[in-house]
Amino acid sequence: MQLNKILKSIVVASGTILILSNAVAADMTGAGATFPYPIYSKWAESYKKTTGNGLNYQSIGSGGGIKQIKAKTVDFGASDMPLKAEELATEGLVQFPVIMGGVVPIINLEGVAPGQMKLTGDVLAGIYLGKITKWNAPEIAALNPGVKLPAEEITVIHRADGSGTSFLFTDYLSKVNADFKTTVGAGTAVKWPLGVGGKGNEGVAANVQRIKNSIGYVEYAYAKKNKMSYTQLKNKDGQFVAPDDDNFKAAAAGAEWAKTPGFAVVLTDQAGKLSWPITGASFILMHKSQADAVKGKEVLKFFDYAYKSGGAMAAELDYVAMPAEVVKLVEESWKSQLKDASGKAIW
Numbered sequence: 001m002q003l004n005k006i007l008k009s010i011v012v013a014s015g016t017i018l019i020l021s022n023a024v025a026a027d028m029t030g031a032g033a034t035f036p037y038p039i040y041s042k043w044a045e046s047y048k049k050t051t052g053n054g055l056n057y058q059s060i061g062s063g064g065g066i067k068q069i070k071a072k073t074v075d076f077g078a079s080d081m082p083l084k085a086e087e088l089a090t091e092g093l094v095q096f097p098v099i100m101g102g103v104v105p106i107i108n109l110e111g112v113a114p115g116q117m118k119l120t121g122d123v124l125a126g127i128y129l130g131k132i133t134k135w136n137a138p139e140i141a142a143l144n145p146g147v148k149l150p151a152e153e154i155t156v157i158h159r160a161d162g163s164g165t166s167f168l169f170t171d172y173l174s175k176v177n178a179d180f181k182t183t184v185g186a187g188t189a190v191k192w193p194l195g196v197g198g199k200g201n202e203g204v205a206a207n208v209q210r211i212k213n214s215i216g217y218v219e220y221a222y223a224k225k226n227k228m229s230y231t232q233l234k235n236k237d238g239q240f241v242a243p244d245d246d247n248f249k250a251a252a253a254g255a256e257w258a259k260t261p262g263f264a265v266v267l268t269d270q271a272g273k274l275s276w277p278i279t280g281a282s283f284i285l286m287h288k289s290q291a292d293a294v295k296g297k298e299v300l301k302f303f304d305y306a307y308k309s310g311g312a313m314a315a316e317l318d319y320v321a322m323p324a325e326v327v328k329l330v331e332e333s334w335k336s337q338l339k340d341a342s343g344k345a346i347w
Helices: 001-024 037-051 063-068 085-091 121-128 163-174 178-184 200-209 220-223 245-252 292-307 309-318 325-336
Strands: 030-031 055-059 076-079 093-108 155-159 196-198 214-219 232-234 279-287
Touching: 030 063, 030 292, 037 055, 037 220, 037 292, 037 309, 037 325, 055 232, 055 279, 063 076, 063 121, 063 163, 085 220, 085 309, 093 200, 093 245, 093 292, 093 325, 121 155, 121 163, 121 232, 155 200, 163 178, 163 214, 196 200, 196 309, 200 214, 200 220, 214 220, 245 279, 279 292, 292 325
Parallel strands: 030 055, 030 076, 155 196, 155 214
Antiparallel strands: 076 279, 093 214, 093 279
């Protein structure tokens, strides 16, 4: 009798462990870009309520996400700098875009409202090169008649970690300013000539809020959420534009996703009267051969849910959802490229 009770207890305990292990197994892990972190958090919360399956996403910067997916320590990596086809092939990775948004210059200047200040890419590059050092410099004053500009030193804030946000920012400045291209260049991590580093979009936003007369750059959702003063920028068509989802959409309108290997489209400095000049997509990286096919499929289910049901949530945070025709291309790539250990498609 006693033995039966013990055996029953073992069976019950074993069943509990099995259920718990299955629940844990369903939770996904990802790491990388801070640019999409606000929307990934919102999607993950909604997906958990809908399916019971969670996402543990580390917002550590694109450089960290690329390292972690290559090391196979996460189910997916996230980067705002798309990897080139050669690197994807070498590492056995698949890459696809998930969301689009904009990077914006943010400032802490007393009395200057969000969107009141105008800058050009050339002037912005001059500030980050240390060539324009005061807020009332002639180059800034000429763009901002009527705006009260202090005769104060500009404190430059930049990312301290490997960052896709930095890639978009430096890629844009490299396209519009030859000196910036040769001196600093485009990349997730560059050697800045001057300034104060902040970790993540959160760190840059916090530093700009803390330091008077400073300038930095963050994903637009951070600027909006923290009610920070952002600037207008002059785009390729010579128009001054403010950041919003319509202007991000305008920048993405001419993107040739189908013709670009690995969907590696960079959306900075795009033509169009409404185009925001520092627009970009955020990408997911996964291994073509999935050691854990169940986990890999769950990741795809999550992003399928985000594509199909996450558009309104994205718009609330001023991100731009991927167009339906791009989603179709992406999901076709899942079917053809993502396999389990036996070579069977997981989607």
